[in-house]
Amino acid sequence: MNxxxxxxxxxxxxxxxxxxxxxxxxxxGWALHALVMHRQGEQARHDPLTGLLTRSGWTRRAQQxxxxxxxxxxxxxxxxxxxxxxxxxxxxxxxxxxxxxGRLAGWCGPGGVAGRLGGDEFVAVIRDPDQVISTRVQxxxxxxxxxxxxxxxxxxxxxxxxxxxxxxxxDPGADLARLLLGAxxxxxxxxxxxxxxxxxxxxxxxxxxxxxxxxxxxxRRGTSRTRPLEVAA
Numbered sequence: 003m004n005x006x007x008x009x010x011x012x013x014x015x016x017x018x019x020x021x022x023x024x025x026x027x028x029x030x031g032w033a034l035h036a037l038v039m040h041r042q043g044e045q046a047r048h049d050p051l052t053g054l055l056t057r058s059g060w061t062r063r064a065q066q067x068x069x070x071x072x073x074x075x076x077x078x079x080x081x082x083x084x085x086x087x088x089x090x091x092x093x094x095x096x097x098x099x100x101x102x103x104g105r106l107a108g109w110c111g112p113g114g115v116a117g118r119l120g121g122d123e124f125v126a127v128i129r130d131p132d133q134v135i136s137t138r139v140q141x142x143x144x145x146x147x148x149x150x151x152x153x154x155x156x157x158x159x160x161x162x163x164x165x166x167x168x169x170x171x172x173d174p175g176a177d178l179a180r181l182l183l184g185a186x187x188x189x190x191x192x193x194x195x196x197x198x199x200x201x202x203x204x205x206x207x208x209x210x211x212x213x214x215x216x217x218x219x220x221x222r223r224g225t226s227r228t229r230p231l232e233v234a235a
Contacts, residue, residue: 049118051096052103057125060117064127065178067115068170074130075181076139076167077189078106078146080122081196086159094152098161101150109142125182130169139165164193 047059055063067073080086080102087095099122106116106124114128130138143165149158166188168181176184 049103052100052118054103054107054124055115055117057117057119060115060125060127061178063115064117064125067127067129068178068181070129071171071174072129072131072133073170074128074135074167075170075178075185076126076128076165077182077185078102078124078126078142078163078165079189079193081162081164081193083122086161090152090159094150094159097152098150098159101148102146102161102163105145105148106142109138109145125185135167135169139167164189164196166190166192 047056047062048054049056054060064075068075080098083095083098086098099118102124103116103118106126110116110126110128114126116124116126119125128138143163146161146163148161150161152159166185168176168184168188170176170181173180173184
């Protein structure tokens with residue numbers, strides 16, 4: 003009986019010592035696993051080409067910012083981007099996207115956040131406490147319009163964009179989806195104003211976003227505007 007008790011006590015003590023010795027290694031393993039998972043999550047929330055947030059990552063941040071009644075949601079779409087790819091190649095097209103992303107992020111500043119929805123469409127949300135968004139959007143358009151160097155030909159590539167925005171203060175209580183609808187409609191209305199000889203930056207502000215008509219976004223063919231547009235050209 004004493005021998006059995008001694009063995010049991012010894013085995014239990016030894017096992018406890020082994021587990022205690024393994025605890026730091028297990029903790030380190032879990033910490034490493036958590037770090038890897040965190041980095042993978044961060045990578046998934048950032049566009050690999052431009053470094054901007056993806057749709058899901060941007061949405062999470064934007065939903066917090068639009069709680070501020072001075073917030074503004076903005077959509078930006080590059081003009082005739084397909085022509086850039088067809089003429090200069092996709093390598094130059096990628097350079098254009100990266101340049102535009104950097105300019106948009108810089109324009110947003112620390113209080114805003116920019117994202118890439120996909121293709122040549124970008125999104126942003128900022129705070130506009132001084133209510134000078136029309137002027138700020140014009141500044142953004144001028145920044146976007148700066149030429150992008152083409153390493154393939156050595157010639158600069160001209161870039162322009164159609165920009166639409168919607169202010170939270172003009173549609174109190176609107177959720178992010180509704181604000182994006184308004185900015186989207188404004189952006190397409192701006193794009194309809196472009197001609198072959200007029201590719202300068204254009205921004206259009208839609209007072210209140212109406213519901214889509216005929217299953218299409220406002221500003222596209224098959225829809226008509228029933229709300230006034232304030233144009234800043």
